[in-house]
Every structure is written in C-alpha cells, then in structure tokens.
Amino acid sequence: MPHRPIKRILIANRGEIAVRIIRACRELGITAVAVYSDVDRSALHVRRANQAVALGGATSGESYLNKTKLLEAARKARVDAVHPGYGFLSENADFAEAVEHAGFKFIGPPPSAIRTLGDKTEARKRARELGVPTVPGTVEPLVDAGQAFDVAGAVGYPVLLKAAAGGGGRGMRIVNSEDEMPSAFATAHSEALNAFGDGRLYLEKLIENPRHVEVQVLADSHGSVLHLGERECSVQRRHQKVVEESPSPIIDEAMRAQMGDAAVTLARSAGYVNAGTVEFIVDAKKNFYFLEVNTRLQVEHPVTELVTGIDLVAEQIRIAGGGRLEQRQAEIRQRGHAIECRVYAEDPANRFLPSTGTLERYVLPEGPRVRVDNGYRQGDMVNLYYDPLLAKVVTWGRTRKESIAAMKRSLAEFHIGGVRSTIPFCQFVLSHGRFLKGDYDTGFVAMYFAPEALYREGNRAQVAAAIMAARAKARMTGVAPGDDATFTTQRSREWKKNRHATLR
Amino acid sequence: MPHRPIKRILIANRGEIAVRIIRACRELGITAVAVYSDVDRSALHVRRANQAVALGGATSGESYLNKTKLLEAARKARVDAVHPGYGFLSENADFAEAVEHAGFKFIGPPPSAIRTLGDKTEARKRARELGVPTVPGTVEPLVDAGQAFDVAGAVGYPVLLKAAAGGGGRGMRIVNSEDEMPSAFATAHSEALNAFGDGRLYLEKLIENPRHVEVQVLADSHGSVLHLGERECSVQRRHQKVVEESPSPIIDEAMRAQMGDAAVTLARSAGYVNAGTVEFIVDAKKNFYFLEVNTRLQVEHPVTELVTGIDLVAEQIRIAGGGRLEQRQAEIRQRGHAIECRVYAEDPANRFLPSTGTLERYVLPEGPRVRVDNGYRQGDMVNLYYDPLLAKVVTWGRTRKESIAAMKRSLAEFHIGGVRSTIPFCQFVLSHGRFLKGDYDTGFVAMYFAPEALYREGNRAQVAAAIMAARAKARMTGVAPGDDATFTTQRSREWKKNRHATLR
C-alpha cells in the first residue's frame, strides 16, 4: 500500500499530551492542527499548534469524544493523519477504523490489533495460548453477578472486578468477601458503562500488593517489533499511577529480557504496529503475570524516552507514515535512570479528590535534568470536564539517586497556587525510606501514606505566610506597617493612653 | 589536608549561572546562599536560593566584583565554600586566594593554577614548552605600541591584539594594517584596563576565520585529570560565542583524542584541579593551535553535560570537597548531540547592541529534549549594569539533525516581548545552509549574516499584529468593532452621508 507522506496531523486530544504531540510535529516539520472545546479556547495546546479547529461544547462527549466532529475537523483541516494521544478515543477501534475509512492515517495500531489486544478478555486468552503467564480468573466476560460469585469462590477471595473495555482504574473494584460483591459488581458495571459504553466485567484472583511493571513496545509495518525496556509504576492511588520510573529497581537484565520477549511475542501475534505497552504484575517472588495491553501511547512514556534516547511520538508518526524502525533490539540501551511525577489537580490531603479553580500561581521547574510536559498556563481555569492531569515532571540522572535528587529539587520549584495538586504527595513519596530503597509495591500508598505526612512546612514558612497575610490585610484597610509603633515596646501601658487616638 | 564537608555555599554571582549553581546545591543537599545588589533584590537567583545576603550597590564594582563585601557575606552566612560562577571574579587569583585565606574552599582551581594558566602569555609559553602547538606571536606582553608594530611586521598582518588578563572579547582587536595599529592598541589597552584592571596586551598572527573548538577538562585533587570531549563554538559575534555544539561537526575520534591529550597535558603540568577549558583554534586544514585556558566553568558547559551525562557543577563541588573523579577516561562517552543558543538582551538587527527595558513578555520553551538555564522572570527589568545574558536554551538529539530540530522548535516557543534578544539571530543560524552542513567557522557571522535576514515573519503575522494593534487602539478610544458597520461594504458613498453622524 503506497503511503501518502504525513505533512499535516490532527491532534484529537487536549492538555499536556496534545502539547507534547504538537512539539513532535513541529520538530518533524509537520503542521499540527489542534481541536478545542469551547472551554479550551485559549488552552495551551491551542496556542502551541499551527492551526486549530473548534469542536464546540464543553463536556468530553460534546468535543474530544465526539467522533463525528473530529472527523469533520480532520476533513476541514485537510490533514493526512490523526493522532489520538491517550485517553479519549485512543483505544477505540471504531474510531480508528472510521479515521482510516475517511482516508486519514490513524497514528496508532490497526483497528484489528486494538480489538484483539485492547479487549482484556481476548488479550488474556491469547496470552494463555502463547504461554505468557496470566493471573487465575475468568477468560470470558462475566454473564452476571451470579457467575461472579461462583468464579470468586473457586479462585478464592480477594478478587478483582475489571472492565473488559477500559483502563485507568475506571470500572475496577476489589472484592474482599461475598458480602461486598453485589454493590461492587453494580458500581463497577455502571462505571464501565458510563466511561466506555461497555459494562462487561471480568474477574481475577487479586494478587495482593503486586508491583506494576510494564514493557514499552514499538512495531513497524514491516514486521520489526522491539521492546524498549520496562517502567515501574507501582506508586498508585485509586489504581492510577502517580510516580513511575525506568529502569525498575527490581528488574535485572535476565528478567528484562524475559518480560520483553513476552511483550514482543504478544504484539507480534496480533499483528501489532506502532507504540503499545504490555502491562504485567509482579509478585513478591518476582513472578510476573500478564495484565493487559494498552494499545496507545502511555502517560508515562517520557521515562522510557529519557533512558533510551528514543522519541516515542516521533517514532509513532514515522511508523504511521510507513517508515521502518532504525534500531535492532541489541542496539536499544538504557542509559541512567528516569522518574516521572504526575501533577494532578487533586487534593492529596482529602482523598485525592479533584480540586478545581484558577491557577493563580503556576511556575514550572527549569534547568538541568528536568523535562516538563505541561498543558496549562498561569491564569488558566481547571474545570471538571476533563482529566485533572496538569503536567508531568520527568527527571534524569546517571543513577537512581541522582534522578531522585533532581526530582525533589524540581518539585520544590514547581509552585501551584489556587488549586491543590499531587506535588506534596509526590514529595512524600520521594522522601519515603521504602521508595528510596526501591522496596515498594502497589500497596505503598495504602500502607504508608497518611495526609498528616503532607504540608510539613517548617514553622518559619508559617511565620512568613502570617506576615504576608497580615501585610495584605493592612493594605486592604489602609494601615501602613508601623502605624501604631508606640505599641511595639510598651503595649499594655500605652494601650489605654492611645486608645482614643487609634480608634478610627 | 583534611577537608571540612561542604554543607553551605556562597554563590558569588548572579543571573542564570547563579541559578544553575543553586540548583546543583539543592540536588546535593547543600544550603545555597545567594548574594545580591540593590537592583537584583528580587532577581530569580535570590528567589531560588535558600538564603540571601545583600551586597548593596548597583554596579558590578559595588557588588559582585567587590571582594571585601563578598568575603563579609561569606562570613556572615557561615558558608563552607564559595562558587564564583563565570565572569566577575571567577578567574581572579587574588580573590581565590583571599577566599581560601578566610577559611573557605574556593570552588575552582588553586590560585597558582589560575595564575599560571589564566595569564595568556604564561599559558602560551607553557604550551610551547610542552609541545602543544600555538599560533606565532609574542610570548611576553607587549611593552608598547612600538613593539606591536615590530612583531606585527615580523609575523605579517593581519594580527590580533588581546588582553593578557581577560577574555570574552574584551580588550581584543583585529589589526589589518599598520595604519590601524595606534587606535586599535589604545582602545584594546583601555578596554582591558577597565574590564580587568590590567591593560597588558599581547599580539599574535591572525588565523583568518578559524574554527573555535575547546576541550572540557576535569581534574581532582588526587591527580586524576580527564577530558570530556570538545565543544564547537565558532558562531560568534564580536568575538563572543552565541551558538555552541558538542560534538563538533569536524572532529573525529583521532583528533578528539589528540586535542584531549594536549588539554590534559597542559592542565596536569600546572597542577590544575577542578573544571577548566582549554581553547583551541582550528584552521581550514584541521591544524589546531592552543589559544588559552579558561580557569573556570564556561557559559556553554551544558552541551557537554547533555552528551556525557556528567553534571559539571556537581563535580566541581565534589572535587572542591576533596572527592575523587569516579570515571576513567575510557568510560567518558559522548551520546548523541547537543546545541546551546545564548539568549542575550541585544538587538541583532542593530549591531547586537544591548537592549534594555522590562521583560513584558517572557515565556520559556518546555517539553522534550530542551533544557533552559535561565535567570529572569516576566516583569523583570533588564538593566545596563551587568552582562546581557538572559538565558541559555540547550537541546539534545540522537543526531545533530534532531538536536537542531529541537532547537528550532524551542526557539519558536521562547517568547520575549519588550526587549530585543538574540533569538531571531539564533533562528537565522539554525536555518542557514552552512550551519546545517556543519561547514562554518568564526567568519560565519561576518560572511553570511545581515540584519535583513531577521524578522522574516510571514505577511500573515503582520496582518495579525495589525488587527491586534487596531483593536488595542479601538479599546483606548472606546470604539467597539463594528461600530461603523455601514462602512464595510459601500465605503465612499456612505462616507459622505454619515460624515456628520460619525464625527465625535
């Protein structure tokens, strides 16, 4: 099939990932066309694009999830290809198909590969067939809550209910006992239906507090499939990742090769093309089990980029344009160590609930070792319509110790005012002995984190805040510092004497 | 000699380099103490420090060049060491000595090494003795203008007059013929005297349009001396570097080893410790000649950091604390390619003259591949008192092509309003065929650059500016767009009819 060269790309996304893709386009000399909902009119991803097409609406359904509007925008802007980013329609095979039918390249895997590997149940079946280890549980989606009781009884509680279609923790519930099953099943089903339009669930034995380790895969349309090493993503709240690193502190060369081979085997079997991620859980004995495939770019892709030197988004675009992977597996080398901290508009002191408002202060870290993938500017509103990810801070060091030091320095420079963020939580993680030793798993947050550990500002910072607040109040009421200086030394005596004079 | 551990450092500098050193301190867990002149009271380097001591004054002489005040600040802040940065007192052996005598570590070479290698005349003599090639010219400083005539006659015009004490293009003049010698000698002498307090000059044959290539050296106090490869710095205006890259497009492994050996030999012979740079010029036949040693950190050190992964400032601090270099020469590897563009507050369309004012708009590039070492914030004043360097943009790529693409993308994102900058000049360089081919030398600017090449904004950008300006004027005068909509279609006829009605 002859490939039309990719000169113009529609980025069907928003926020930091849209900005990141736009940057790759600009470096490749490709015209980047942004789309925007009404509330995103002056968002950073619009400002950084070459061109922009309005989608209208505010909710995701009216805009970034609206296939018809997106295809219309692609036609209007006469693009050659569509990049879906992550989230939204990135794992939607129907959208990928519609994009290709409309005559545009979809920058991602073929619809068939999304269907085969994106469906968790199908993917698990395939993994079993290929000899890739999987966690005991259902192979087919559950028929009803009754079947859930039966299977859970067979593999033994605790078990995990998961959406067949989704990811990112939505439609996922831990069930500790029979009693919890009815409401857990109902909630997971409803969440899955709302989030993915598909309420099917499956069930598996819960491996308690595993590590979450994933392998990055790149495949071109000429049969070459590579893995780019692993990412350790075990620091999670609500089953969503917050801190990731590469390489994992527990994976050695041999295990990396084993997991990499498993990932490549799975991808190859499904005719996978473009970037994808094979997720595994690793138990305390370092046994790894296939979890699922994310048939798209991951939020945490930058840590792989920093250690391998490979630009995953640029590779995605090249692959979609029919290009060949330039490296062989033996040439992929990890250099040093990278960490990513996700900065969400959430209040870690209040169960990570979303925090909305205006970014009254928003100052990014700069300088050596740090990369910031960011989607906001000071003065922007953070609203309820979309994912609360503001930015990602990624640091690099020759050693894990160096990249942690760089991250702590960078997080201290990242000043957000007006909206709560996960920065203090990330600072907690980066200072915790378990994390520093690399000895942590997905139970880390539940086990060690308590909101009391946050905002441990020194007494001096509070004094500074008090002086600033008092000065602000004085300015509001027109009082100048020292207006009542006689009170400084001899308060009680002078008080009576001056009472009359100083009352306004 | 037992070393007191370095826990607190006074940074005797300002601007981006002070901020960069503060960041290294914070990553190493060291308390960073800034100093500031009156006009720098709220400068970024103060904001980023843990502590700050006022020096008072505005001019460099009253503040960052004032040894007494700096030593007093070091005592007051009870620091263990002083980092001089570059410029100011960084190459002043007397200051280094005074710092050590006052009981602080000087983060830089020993005063004896600064004296031996920092004095250009002495360094040239030593290089000749060691068999390192040098350019024909005087070995001793010139006695007077008369001697300058004699030597110039002997080696043949054109010749170069250079300050014995200085660097950075100050006190340097090209002399093409006898006629030019008197005024050139007077100006160079006067500039050198003002800038360095030392008017001595020397003279050498001008190698016309050489390349400027320098080698980074690191030496510890235990006898280990390494070189970290070269930097190509041939894009210069007024003999000052603007764009640098590593590796150089013309240096191969063999030449790198030769130049590296020469640099290490020189450093070792002078008992050099800490970071330093050995500068060479390279003629069209790839012969290299020793030029001078910079006994300090260079402005362009980040390109070396990006390709070697070594943090030069952190190494400087470790070395000053008595630490050993961890690598051996064979372990130093360059990975990929890095470029630096210096963003000066200068008007490239007007002979690179300084441009002062308020940074009404100051938006830094972000995202993959780019590092920004920056000293300013939006709203800051750029004044006449100090060096006009605002920030450095440094990009990395697996290949030179990739780092150039990342640089072009990053410069396009760097928005400065209110003050002219060298960004458009750097954009010119990054798009020039000669630069893209790597086929350029120090004659590049004189040969290819003309201000007409700048600000080639498309017609559409001008139209956008015109609309914005018209809207701003309308707002000032209280006119709303469409206020006179009748004029839109039938201007001339309507004009007379409405004349009365629309005149205020």
Added chain:
Amino acid sequence: MEKEPARHIALARNEYLVAINGVRMRVLLNSDGVATVNGVRHAYDLHESPEGGTSLIMDGSVFEVAVLARKRQRADQDGIPDASERIAVSVNGTDFEAAVDDRHSLLVKSLMKTTAHDARSITVRAPMPGLIVRIEVEAGQAISAGQGLLVLEAMKMENEIRALQAGRVKEIFVQSGRAVEKDERLMLIDAE
C-alpha cells in the same frame, strides 16, 4: 494566648491575629521590614513584584511568596458569616489559607451572638464539585455507619459518599442530576 477568647484580645492598629492550619499567631507589623510574631522579632526584606510572585527574605532565609486571591467569606456551620478576612498566601509553592483578624473584625465578632449548635445534627457537604449521579437514601430513612448515601461524579470518576456514623436522614437538599459546588450542603443527618 490561644485559649484566650478573641473578644478579650486587645490589638494595636497595626497588629493582627492570623490563624493558619489551626495555629494562631499574633503579628505586629512594627515597621516596613520588621514584624513581631508571637513575641519574636523578625527582620525581613520584601520587594513586591508586579507579576505576583516575589521573595521574602526573613532572618536571611529566602521564601518565594505570593498573595493569592482573597477567598470569599465562608459561612460557618450555623450560617453566621465569619468576620475574619480569608487570605491565601503561597510560600515556597505551598498554599496557606490564613484567617486574619484586626481590631475591627474582632469587635464585630464579639458583638455577634452565637446560635446554640445542635451537636447531634450533621451536615453532609460535597467534598468536591461534581454531579449528583444518584441518591441512595430517602428522607426519614435510618442509616448505618459506612452506608452509601449518594454518588457524586467528578472527572469521570464515581465517588460514593458514605455515612460516618449511624443515624437517620433528616433532610436531602439535592436531586439526582444536579451539579454541586465544593462544600455545598447535601444532606442533614440526625446522629444516633
């Protein structure tokens, strides 16, 4: 000083009571550059910037500070407006929400009657802005601790709000499908 009732504190004209995270500080602005906080004198240097952020150098240490927007006044549990000024300050990237009183606001407070508060009545408030997906109880219904009361959706996540203790639903202020603000009243529970 912390236990002294607010109305008995005599403040100077340039003196303030500042409460941050439950810590009360008495701040006297002696002059421009000197403040006494809880009796300890602090020398500071502050140069305010038009761009918002600046540095406060206090006793030699640097704090990057910014005064954020003045918060709207919050009604307390009983609906009585709080006379204190709410000012948010960012210090080294952390937001501090300060309640600031001067002599005037203290006077206002001392004059306001406080309504008796029924400790057995619990107001359930929205922990975040969001959309009410469904309400799982009815007015008058007896509930047990941990029981789900309603489901709030925000940023595509459903969050179940549960009862902290057993009791009876007294009143429900919202309906399914409604968007609510953070801290908006959702239900009133009579605790057992």
Added chain:
Amino acid sequence: MEKEPARHIALARNEYLVAINGVRMRVLLNSDGVATVNGVRHAYDLHESPEGGTSLIMDGSVFEVAVLARKRQRADQDGIPDASERIAVSVNGTDFEAAVDDRHSLLVKSLMKTTAHDARSITVRAPMPGLIVRIEVEAGQAISAGQGLLVLEAMKMENEIRALQAGRVKEIFVQSGRAVEKDERLMLIDAE
C-alpha cells in the same frame, strides 16, 4: 494606497491605518471576529486572557499574541510630536511596533504644519542607552567619513560611534561621563 497622503484618507470610525516595519495596512474592524485588512476579509477568533498572552486564530491559523505596553510617543526628527499611537504587539514571540492612526489622529496630523527640514544637518543619536566614556571631536571640527566621534559604554563594552559621512561638527549635546538614553541626541553634524 500607500502613496496617498495621510490627510486625504477618509477612515470610518472603526477603521485604522496601521504601519508596521514600513508596511501600511488599512484595518477595518467589521465586527468582533471579522476584520478587513487592505481589502481582504479575515475571520478570527480571539479570547483575551488576564495573564497577557493569548492566541488569535485567524483563518484557521494560530498566532500567539500579546499587546505590550503602549510606547511613549516619539518626537520625529524635527521635534514635532507624532500623533500616531505607538502600540507594540508580540506575535509568535516577535515584537511588532505599530504606528496606529484613526480618523482623529489623521485630522490632527493634517492640521499640523511641517517645518522645512534641512537635509544637510544630521543628528547623531545614541544607538543604545549607555555612558559617554569620551568625546573624540570638538564643535567646529571637520570630520571624515568613518572617523570616531565618541565612545559609548554599555554593559562593560566600549562602542565607538563613527561618522557615516564627512562634514563638520555643528553642536555637541553631551559631555563625557554622562549617561544617555537610547535615541538621545548626541551631536549635530553639517554634512558636506
């Protein structure tokens, strides 16, 4: 249109003459979202941000724009104040300095008499702000093209200002040691 003298242009109330880098454009603000520039209609979308920078989407293309401070009015060569509004606009990181006229400023201009201009008299102005280090000529002195006139120091660099053509020094406005602003008059030269 460019050669038409300004005073003969009839502008609508919502119409402007904008000169940028020597290019004159006639801008009609038809409505909020449509402008006609030199007869070409442009649809645009602009949402101004409180923080200064924003994006203008014009005919589908994005321009990151900001209106910078209004420049002080500049006296022209003959000391007559220029009635045009000077407005600096940043577009994609490049500053554009626009001279904007509306119907009123054009009227003012047409009423102002222009003084005859002596083409043989050249004003030497400071190319940048700086300090006069030394003056190398005297009033009345004959000078040749390229001859050094004075030395201006800025940011520790000495910059020699030289004569562009031969002539005679008519007047010197500054003294050694004085700080000067950009564009400040330094000398008057009678050209040969």
